[in-house]
Amino acid sequence: MSIYLNWAATSYQKPAAMTDAVTAYLQNNHYENQNRALAGVEATSIALHTREVLAKLFNVSDASNVLFTENATMSLNMVLNGLLRSGDHVLTTQMEHNAVIRPLERLKDDGVTVTYLPCDQTGYLPPETIKPAVLPNTSAFVMTHASNVVGTIQSVTECFKIAHELGLVTVLDASQTAGYLPIDMVAMGIDILVFTGHKSLLGLAGIGGFCLAPGLADQIEPWLVGGTGNASELPRQPNFLPDKFEPGTPNTIGILSLGASVKALQAMGLAKIQQQEQALTAQFLAGLAELPVTVYGPKDATKMVPVISVNGQGIDPGELSWALHDRAGIITRCGLHCAPMAHKTIGTFPEGTVRFSLGYTTTAQEIETTLTALATVLKEGV
Known part of the structure; x- marks a missing residue:
């Protein structure tokens, strides 16, 4: 799944x-x-x-x-x-x-x-x-x-x-x-x-x-x-x-x-959805802080929509994204995300990043599963 x-x-x-x-x-x-x-x-x-x-x-x-x-x-x-x-x-x-x-x-x-x-x-x-x-x-x-x-x-x-x-x-x-x-x-x-x-x-x-x-x-x-x-x-x-x-x-x-x-x-309530996704973003950011990755952007769930870009140290973002999908069925997006100037601004051009983005049906368990899978891929290599 x-x-x-x-x-x-x-x-x-x-x-x-x-x-x-x-x-x-x-x-x-x-x-x-x-x-x-x-x-x-x-x-x-x-x-x-x-x-x-x-x-x-x-x-x-x-x-x-x-x-x-x-x-x-x-x-x-x-x-x-x-x-x-x-x-x-x-x-x-x-x-x-x-x-x-x-x-x-x-x-x-x-x-x-x-x-x-x-x-x-x-x-x-x-x-x-x-x-x-x-x-x-x-x-x-x-x-x-x-x-x-x-x-x-x-x-x-x-x-x-x-x-x-x-x-x-x-x-x-x-x-x-x-x-x-x-x-x-x-x-x-x-x-x-x-x-x-x-x-x-x-x-x-x-x-x-x-x-x-x-x-x-x-x-x-x-x-x-x-x-x-x-x-x-x-x-x-x-x-x-x-x-x-x-x-x-x-x-x-x-x-x-x-x-x-x-x-x-x-x-459903827009405020309720925002609160839920904001909590999941904070959960994911906290987990990423324990891993050997570079996280870009504000790193503050209250200052961002639930979109998080990361890079594993020394790992091509395309290979990392593929490994997550191949081994754990996690669907992300990698590369420049149709925003090359943004990547130049944050210092990730031309390789880009692996982007994780959450939605209204994302669960806390899915966040934990993703963090575990990411930790395993980073440890074992792609």
Whole structure:
């Protein structure tokens, strides 16, 4: 029997209420598209309901400002390509995922300039580094909420308060935090919130999106265009929400799964889940302190999401990850985790690390089993 410790990549066990909802939808032959036929009323209703669920979760004042895409990567491409113009300067951090880095690097070809703010060796961005980096043409600040490599939680509210004082649009990548940490767009000063559905929100893969503060839609040009089922007479993309940012056939099953999984999360209690995963993270960190490994990041469960990167001294992370799986059925992730600058920051480039990430069904016994297996592999060698 395997132990799944790769929740930062995708959630493993889904809530029964979600799988039941998806199964019932499929078994009842619901294959309609929103806005495409009279039979599509139910699909439209599912999307509206899920928008309202997410608007409440993230404190979005208008549910039509919750937009659905395939995932966080698609959302970030739509937002960054639609928001930034030639001549703009954008700030981001060294801890970003390639879903942020690669769109920004491509936008350099269009005349956008980028500054990667330095983080300390734990992956934390000191908020005071923001103001000195702002230029007359700086228009936006893009930041991950928590590192997918070492779990470090950034001081979003403080950072975005500074950014707003300097007139910047704030963009938060909440891929690792949505469904684990409470997120309030208003209180935290988030102009654009990007999320994915298949991680801590516990939905199916292939659904994600972004949420906009009031008035932000007018600042973003549609990057992906096509049919919407509404205003079909127009040769250009409609300018009203959600159609402006939702071309093509929607992933109704994914949207349904997301609405159902978020309601299941709320029934379980987000605070309870966070407390449970935080305790397991602390347990794992305490056990790692007794082993001959290097642990990266804050090493404090209260300052991180349940994502822990380690290296066995002198052991290639790929070989260590494979040995854990081969001998004990423990599923981790090794390498650079699509975040090369983060690894340069913590000093693990180019080999990377072995990443252990926990979820809502991880148990204390699984943590102890993993620590025992890791100790054995380190002692016996790979």
